[in-house]
Amino acid sequence: xxxxxxxxxxxxxxxxxxxxxxxxxxxxxxxxxxxxxxxxxxxxxxxxxxxxxxxxxxxxxxxxxxxxxxxxxxxxxxxxxxxxxxxxxxxxxxxxxxxxxxxxxxxxxxxxxxxxxxxxxxxxxxxxxxxxxxxxxxxxxxxxxxxxxxxxxxxxxxxxxxxxxxxxxxxxxxxxxxxxxxxxxxxxxxxxxxxxxxxxxxxxxxxxxxxxxxxxxxxxxxxxxxxxxxxxxxxxxxxxxxxxxxxxxxxxxxxxxxxxxxxxxxxxxxxxxxxxxxxxxxxxxxxxxxxxxxxxxxxxxxxxxxxxxxxxxxxxxxxxxxxxxxxxxxxxxxxxxxxxxxxxxxxxxxxxxxxxxxxxxxxxxxxxxxxxxxxxxxxxxxxxxxxxxxxxxxxxxxxxxx
Amino acid sequence: xxxxxxxxxxxxxxxxxxxxxxxxxxxxxxxxxxxxxxxxxxxxxxxxxxxxxxxxxxxxxxxxxxxxxxxxxxxxxxxxxxxxxxxxxxxxxxxxxxxxxxxxxxxxxxxxxxxxxxxxxxxxxxxxxxxxxxxxxxxxxxxxxxxxxxxxxxxxxxxxxxxxxxxxxxxxxxxxxxxxxxxxxxxxxxxxxxxxxxxxxxxxxxxxxxxxxxxxxxxxxxxxxxxxxxxxxxxxxxxxxxxxxxxxxxxxxxxxxxxxxxxxxxxxxxxxxxxxxxxxxxxxxxxxxxxxxxxxxxxxxxxxxxxxxxxxxxxxxxxxxxxxxxxxxxxxxxxxxxxxxxxxxxxxxxxxxxxxxxxxxxxxxxxxxxxxxxxxxxxxxxxxxxxx
Numbered sequence: 001x002x003x004x005x006x007x008x009x010x011x012x013x014x015x016x017x018x019x020x021x022x023x024x025x026x027x028x029x030x031x032x033x034x035x036x037x038x039x040x041x042x043x044x045x046x047x048x049x050x051x052x053x054x055x056x057x058x059x060x061x062x063x064x065x066x067x068x069x070x071x072x073x074x075x076x077x078x079x080x081x082x083x084x085x086x087x088x089x090x091x092x093x094x095x096x097x098x099x100x101x102x103x104x105x106x107x108x109x110x111x112x113x114x115x116x117x118x119x120x121x122x123x124x125x126x127x128x129x130x131x132x133x134x135x136x137x138x139x140x141x142x143x144x145x146x147x148x149x150x151x152x153x154x155x156x157x158x159x160x161x162x163x164x165x166x167x168x169x170x171x172x173x174x175x176x177x178x179x180x181x182x183x184x185x186x187x188x189x190x191x192x193x194x195x196x197x198x199x200x201x202x203x204x205x206x207x208x209x210x211x212x213x214x215x216x217x218x219x220x221x222x223x224x225x226x227x228x229x230x231x232x233x234x235x236x237x238x239x240x241x242x243x244x245x246x247x248x249x250x251x252x253x254x255x256x257x258x259x260x261x262x263x264x265x266x267x268x269x270x271x272x273x274x275x276x277x278x279x280x281x282x283x284x285x286x287x288x289x290x291x292x293x294x295x296x297x298x299x300x301x302x303x304x305x306x307x308x309x310x311x312x313x314x315x316x317x318x319x320x321x322x323x324x325x326x327x328x329x330x331x332x333x334x335x336x337x338x339x340x341x342x343x344x345x346x347x348x349x350x351x352x353x354x355x356x357x358x359x360x361x362x363x364x365x366x367x368x369x370x371x372x373x374x375x376x377x378x379x380x381x382x383x384x385x386x387x388x389x390x391x392x393x394x395x396x397x398x399x400x401x402x
Numbered sequence: 403x404x405x406x407x408x409x410x411x412x413x414x415x416x417x418x419x420x421x422x423x424x425x426x427x428x429x430x431x432x433x434x435x436x437x438x439x440x441x442x443x444x445x446x447x448x449x450x451x452x453x454x455x456x457x458x459x460x461x462x463x464x465x466x467x468x469x470x471x472x473x474x475x476x477x478x479x480x481x482x483x484x485x486x487x488x489x490x491x492x493x494x495x496x497x498x499x500x501x502x503x504x505x506x507x508x509x510x511x512x513x514x515x516x517x518x519x520x521x522x523x524x525x526x527x528x529x530x531x532x533x534x535x536x537x538x539x540x541x542x543x544x545x546x547x548x549x550x551x552x553x554x555x556x557x558x559x560x561x562x563x564x565x566x567x568x569x570x571x572x573x574x575x576x577x578x579x580x581x582x583x584x585x586x587x588x589x590x591x592x593x594x595x596x597x598x599x600x601x602x603x604x605x606x607x608x609x610x611x612x613x614x615x616x617x618x619x620x621x622x623x624x625x626x627x628x629x630x631x632x633x634x635x636x637x638x639x640x641x642x643x644x645x646x647x648x649x650x651x652x653x654x655x656x657x658x659x660x661x662x663x664x665x666x667x668x669x670x671x672x673x674x675x676x677x678x679x680x681x682x683x684x685x686x687x688x689x690x691x692x693x694x695x696x697x698x699x700x701x702x703x704x705x706x707x708x709x710x711x712x713x714x715x716x717x718x719x720x721x722x723x724x725x726x727x728x729x730x731x732x733x734x735x736x737x738x739x740x741x742x743x744x745x746x747x748x749x750x751x752x753x754x755x756x757x758x759x760x761x762x763x764x765x766x767x768x769x770x771x772x773x774x775x776x777x778x779x780x781x782x783x784x785x786x787x788x789x790x
Contacts, residue, residue: 093748185544
């Protein structure tokens with residue numbers, strides 16, 4: 001398989017526009033992992049980050065390779081080897097009742113960061129948000145294991161149903177000031193770790209790429225209101241999501257989403273859908289069932305079901321679905337606003353699942369399907385932390401269609 | 403003094419007071435809260451671990467610690483998935499079953515489940531159900547100011563409910579009442595550390611716990627009476643090991659589990675209901691009371707698995723607690739399905755292994771009723787230390 005970097009459209013013109021997003025997404029995923037393996041081989045340290053607020057815009061300014069442990073963990077499940085890692089973590093002392101992502105990752109670290117897809121570099125620091133509280137407990141494990149700095153970007157989300165603070169209000173300004181102060185502290189921390197001086201023009205560059213991605217992601221999600229649906233939110237959507245996380249704030253990520261919008265607009269204009277017969281339009285709530293990723297999808301597509309939307313594409317994009325555009329004239333202030341609005345949305349989309357599902361489904365004329373993998377204990381309104389153990393963990397999976 | 407919600411203890415023996423405290427703590431009908439409401443008092447229910455109760459107190463509300471109960475869930479089960487800790491379910495059960503009626507509910511981002519409790523609660527009740535976003539970045543220079551403003555926001559909501567403007571004077575008075583309360587609790591724990599044979603952890607737990615169910619002025623009077631009785635207690639020292647109990651920061655172990663441990667060991671320090679003892683020093687009465695309260699939360703406080711602070715690695719804090727209390731062993735517990743507690747259990751046991759400190763590991767749930775097996779295991783554990 002040729003790994004394509006840079007301007008994908010011009011370097012590989014043979015890629016047909018229909019299905020191009022999946023091909024390019026898969027290529028980029030391999031690029032990401034190959035770069036991590038290279039970094040590990042060269043003893044280069046990485047920034048460990050999470051999908052709900054990676055702060056890639058800042059970290060890319062300092063040239064940190066980004067490790068997304070959620071993604072490396074779920075890959076062990078997709079590749080059907082999660083149980084090996086989970087067992088290592090449980091033997092070490094972790095309870096069967098805690099998050100499977102965390103345990104798979106601990107298993108990876110206890111195996112010297114050897115992963116089925118390559119080698120993961122050591123952390124230089126970890127940057128996380130409070131979008132998932134387990135992030136904090138997870139990062140504390142690396143903090144102990146490697147003695148690295150742990151930076152929690154605290155993003156206050158909605159306090160009460162229906163009471164989200166809006167831009168222009170004093171409450172919003174107060175939250176924004178808090179986030180901005182922390183971003184400035186993060187910059188200082190990165191300077192201290194790397195010995196590099198912060199370059200605000202490079203931040204403008206990463207913000208511009210992130211803007212392209214935010215605009216593109218929002219547009220792609222909107223386009224799937226088309227009939228027939230243009231992409232499968234469960235399978236194709238997860239590929240796009242991978243790029244949106246791993247390549248946030250980069251030229252490759254920007255170009256990928258420009259290409260993806262072009263592909264989806266082309267498909268919409270030509271009535272090209274994902275399957276020959278779209279009998280049932282489905283909205284998926286929760287996290288893809290990674291241990292049976294393909295088969296789970298087929299269980300529905302075989303009967304004419306098409307996943308036109310997934311809440312996963314909202315919250316696991318760190319709120320990129322909001323389409324927030326950074327203001328290059330005030331990059332740090334604008335990054336704070338964007339982080340607050342986007343990460344808050346990723347948190348609130350779980351907080352207000354009941355309305356989110358109804359609205360999303362209605363917009364897309366879809367029935368809502370809720371999948372709650374059994375060990376997902378942390379989220380009351382919707383599950384987002386399934387165990388990534390193989391089939392036994394799904395023995396209690398509840399799927400309701402309403 | 404504020405309305406008396408508890409039976410009179412004046413002139414009663416310590417054993418009588420302890421027995422009455424157990425009645426109140428185990429009372430699934432929350433009679434103290436009902437008495438308060440009958441007197442037209444408003445109630446603010448706040449979920450574990452810490453809430454600045456002074457703000458509700460200054461507005462004339464009863465700050466009620468929602469810390470679950472040993473009850474069967476018949477209403478709340480359908481609102482939650484199965485993989486959740488018990489305290490969430492029983493806390494909601496208390497309000498759905500109308501055993502407790504509130505005028506406001508506040509939860510905190512201590513874990514995903516607790517944070518989302520505001521949403522679940524809010525779908526069932528018309529009164530404000532919200533999150534107090536206690537800072538998760540305890541090490542940011544901006545955290546104290548942010549928290550001060552967050553307290554002001556909550557204060558405004560409380561004022562809207564009660565119709566009472568919280569004056570600076572009222573807030574400072576409340577700070578003073580709570581400073582005294584924490585000081586008395588520190589005295590209680592100091593006795594436990596110094597002369598653990600005078601008061602068991604089962605007893606200190608009951609005396610502490612009742613404070614979350616009555617007004618603090620009344621609790622202060624109760625503690626003063628109890629402390630003088632404890633100090634005069636004619637009890638001899640027994641041959642028991644000194645241990646620290648860790649794991650009671652949120653969901654509370656069943657009373658009989660705590661009693662079982664008390665029978666086998668001298669628990670010289672613990673983290674039971676740590677929120678009531680979170681602030682370790684008096685909050686200053688000079689200057690802005692909300693700022694002082696926020697600063698105390700971050701700068702003069704204890705530790706728990708649900709607050710990350712680079713200055714307070716949990717396992718080092720535990721080792722410090724063990725050293726400060728002169729304990730020779732630790733009991734490391736966690737509530738079932740408690741992600742933060744279960745994760746830190748590993749860090750604790752690794753640190754204890756490294757230091758060669760013996761420990762006993764266990765899990766608990768509010769609804770546990772049988773402790774025989776644990777009693778036998780604990781006896782073996784203590785005998786190993788005493789005679790090993």
